[in-house]
Amino acid sequence: MGRIGKEVAGQVISFIGLVxxxxxxxxxxWRVTNYIGANIVTGQIVxxxxxxxxVTQSTGQMQCKLNDSVMRLSTDLQAARALVIISIxxxxxxxxxxxxxxxxxxxxDKDSSKAKVVIVGGCLIxxxxxxxLIPVCWSAATTISDFMNPLTIETQRRELGASxxxxxxxxxxxxxxxxxxxxxCPPQKRMYGYPGYPPAPMYPYAAPVNPATYASxxxxxxxxxxxxxxxxxxxxxxxxxTTYSPRQYL
Numbered sequence: 001m002g003r004i005g006k007e008v009a010g011q012v013i014s015f016i017g018l019v020x021x022x023x024x025x026x027x028x029x030w031r032v033t034n035y036i037g038a039n040i041v042t043g044q045i046v047x048x049x050x051x052x053x054x055v056t057q058s059t060g061q062m063q064c065k066l067n068d069s070v071m072r073l074s075t076d077l078q079a080a081r082a083l084v085i086i087s088i089x090x091x092x093x094x095x096x097x098x099x100x101x102x103x104x105x106x107x108x109d110k111d112s113s114k115a116k117v118v119i120v121g122g123c124l125i126x127x128x129x130x131x132x133l134i135p136v137c138w139s140a141a142t143t144i145s146d147f148m149n150p151l152t153i154e155t156q157r158r159e160l161g162a163s164x165x166x167x168x169x170x171x172x173x174x175x176x177x178x179x180x181x182x183x184x185c186p187p188q189k190r191m192y193g194y195p196g197y198p199p200a201p202m203y204p205y206a207a208p209v210n211p212a213t214y215a216s217x218x219x220x221x222x223x224x225x226x227x228x229x230x231x232x233x234x235x236x237x238x239x240x241x242t243t244y245s246p247r248q249y250l
Contacts, residue, residue: 004103007118007184011098014125014177018091020170021132025084028052028064029161030077031143047161050081076142080135087131091174094124098181115184122181129174136167 028049047054050073054064070078101108101117108114140160147157 003184006180007098007102010122010177010180010184011095011102012177013173013180014091014095014098017125017129017170017173017177018088018095020166020173021084021088021091021128024132024136024163024167024170025050025088027163027166028054030080030139030163031158032161033156033158048077048158049163050077050084074142076135076139080139083131083135087128090124090131091128094121094128094178097121097124118184119182122178122184124178125174125181126178129171129178132167132174133171136164136171140164 028047028051030050031048033046033048044058045056047056050067052064052066054062056062067073070081073081098118098121101114101121103111103114108117143158143160143164146152147159
């Protein structure tokens with residue numbers, strides 16, 4: 001039951017991280033630019049994303065425009081498009097694979113095979129976390145360096161958007177979920193007699209088809225069969241050894 005609970009917890013955490021990566025990819029808030037003119041009426045907020053750019057006026061009106069050409073994006077956002085999409089694919093595939101090897105499903109028969117499949121799914125989720133962490137950190141570093149550059153115009157200074165923070169949180173959640181899933185180690189060789197393991201299997205013993213007949217190979221002719229009663233009498237009477245006369249040895 002503990003192993004099933006651990007797998008379910010890892011799957012739930014991984015799903016939350018996968019939803020966060022999808023939100024990071026979708027919302028156009030990778031970079032935020034605040035522009036305030038001579039008065040508050042001319043103020044506007046510009047949002048830069050992977051797929052569209054949005055401008056919010058101080059009056060509350062918002063206008064969004066899709067990025068028709070990838071070449072118009074900066075280098076970090078171009079790489080972020082590819083890496084985030086690949087991260088979503090890896091995370092989704094790993095999430096589906098974990099269901100195939102889960103203990104609560106019957107897709108596989110052996111527990112060792114199930115554990116190995118869950119480990120593979122957890123590794124894919126960890127790779128997805130690394131893939132989404134790279135573009136988020138790259139974009140954050142580029143935004144901070146542009147903001148600190150003294151040559152940048154004040155109206156063009158950009159700040160970190162909500163997508164960056166959501167991407168960092170999603171990467172951390174995916175890492176936690178993947179680590180939990182990869183710790184589902186396959187069962188080792190059974191140790192019979194150890195507490196928590198089943199007893200040794202009992203194999204039926206079948207008598208041989210042609211039992212061999214055994215008989216005594218040698219029996220002295222003078223021996224008698226043993227009986228539980230009676231007394232033992234030697235076959236030959238006991239007599240003292242004869243004396244020998246001294247002789248001369250050469």
